[in-house]
Amino acid sequence: MYFVSLFVLFATINGLVLASFEQDGVVSQQPEQVHLSLGSNPSEMVATWTTFNSAGQPIVEYGIKKLDKTAKGQSTEFVDGGSEARSMFIHRVTMKNLVPGQTYIYHVGSEFGWSPIFWFTTIKNGSDWSPRLAIFGDLGNDNAKTLPRLQEDAQSGQFDAIIHVGDFAYNLDTDNARVGDQFMRQIEPIAAYVPYMTAVGNHEQAYNFSNYVNRFSMVDSKTGEINNHFYSYDVGPVHFITFSTEFYFFTNYGRSQLHTQFEWIKNDLIEATKPENRALRPWIVTIGHRAMYCNLHFPNYTECLNRQTNFRKGDSEFPGLEDLFYQYGVDLEIWAHEHLYERLWPIYDEQVYNGSLSEPYTNPGAPVHITTGSAGCYEGIEYNVMEQAEWSAKRIYDYGFSIVTIHNSTHLSFEQLSAEKGHKVVDKFTLIKDNHDSYETRKLTSS
Incomplete structure (x- = not known):
């Protein structure tokens, strides 16, 4: 649990710093707003995040004990409909071939910068378990x-x-x-x-x-x-x-x-x-x-x-x-x-x-x-x-x-x-x- 605590601390501090930087227009290619959703089966997990400038090929590095696997995805530019027509880039990557019921560590980003390290547990396979x-x-x-x-x-x-x-x-x-x-x-x-x-x-x-x-x-x-x-x-x-x-x-x-x-x-x-x-x-x-x-x-x-x-x-x-x-x-x-x-x-x-x-x-x-x-x-x-x-x-x-x-x-x-x-x-x-x-x-x- 020691490494988990460090990750939480780093994620919290880093998240606050990045938020203030983005508002000042200093860091615009750094990942933020990271969130997960289920893929089409228990061996998949989708990671989605935001940057405020184009940040190249979106990548997720992940693994069970170390970041030894890589998945790449796609980015789309989203222009808000408000008066400023603010632009942001939404990045999506699907992690595949995951082991159901297994805990993974991961971070998201590109050659321009990386998020803190997070973790998740995949849902179990089949129907004989209690979500x-x-x-x-x-x-x-x-x-x-x-x-x-x-x-x-x-x-x-x-x-x-x-x-x-x-x-x-x-x-x-x-x-x-x-x-x-x-x-x-x-x-x-x-x-x-x-x-x-x-x-x-x-x-x-x-x-x-x-x-x-x-x-x-x-x-x-x-x-x-x-x-x-x-x-x-x-x-x-x-x-x-x-x-x-x-x-x-x-x-x-x-x-x-x-x-x-x-x-x-x-x-x-x-x-x-x-x-x-x-x-x-x-x-x-x-x-x-x-x-x-x-x-x-x-x-x-x-x-x-x-x-x-x-x-x-x-x-x-x-x-x-x-x-x-x-x-x-x-x-x-x-x-x-x-x-x-x-x-x-x-x-x-x-x-x-x-x-x-x-x-x-x-x-x-x-x-x-x-x-x-x-x-x-x-x-x-x-x-x-x-x-x-x-x-x-x-x-x-x-x-x-x-x-x-x-x-x-x-x-x-x-x-x-x-x-x-x-x-x-x-x-x-x-x-x-x-x-x-x-x-x-x-x-x-x-x-």
Whole structure:
């Protein structure tokens, strides 16, 4: 652990120095904002970082005990849409032929300069293991209450991956994207050590979501291609499907992507629910920013109604998602956007389908929905909510983040930690599924 401590110290000090140099225009080819994401399989890891001038061929040097392997990648110039048209260079390198479940050290850079040395542990191969993931949404630069604990837990190996369910920095594009740079520096002590998986939120919409699209590298496991708006991947016994709720609300950028995404989700679900695939990875979890079920007071209540018509149920112009998720037996749906934590009873079409009165989350008759949007931002906690709806099981109005552990093919546990209570567990439930078929099939079988 001695060399690890030195690396942390060096990374922290060096990161602060580089940030001040970049602002003064002295160092512009030095790597910063380093973060990881999963590749197309457990033997791959993608490293992404930023420089402010072209820095030649991007390189990652890595290895188990020493930096004895090299991978090269590609760079793209990103020009922010703000008034200054600030330019930055985004570098992406995929490390391949990694040993699943193994810890590696690495650094990123080029002939013009190198980052500090970081480390990561690859996810294990196959489905017979128990991943543990941190999940949250709505994390900003200011009032980032959960950030210190996330940094500490990420570097101490508490998580196999982290999922950020939309709304970054507040906002990535603000001050000609300087706020985005600050945010990416702040999450480096997390994201340089643990795969940082993302979903797009409403606060990323500026310039057709360009800051979000350019800064992250989310690989779809089926195609091996990057698509930060919608993609899927496997971790242990769970199949994650991440998609954009924002296509339904920012239609000024067009509507064709709505239908493209819907068909992609449907095809992904068809593939994931083939008997041989569902037997291997029985859990299907969806990740999207705005929750299907919402109960805010005016003026935000109109947004809740819009979610019902054009997002949850759909209409002739908007392909709704609730029926699709119900049809293909999605187990858990995770959302953010509302700055609180809310756990719902198993629900479909506004009706509660608990497994039983005493064990509502044992073999429920519908998906379970969780909203976890209280990681911390300058907008604070969301108190503008109506009386608790019949389908709402639990609400918590303080800052925190969630942890999901997929124990095996039948048991998944979910915890909410409160930053205001010393990260004490303030809510917990276990979802138990003896089978993961379509809810429609189960309803017919039980009748």
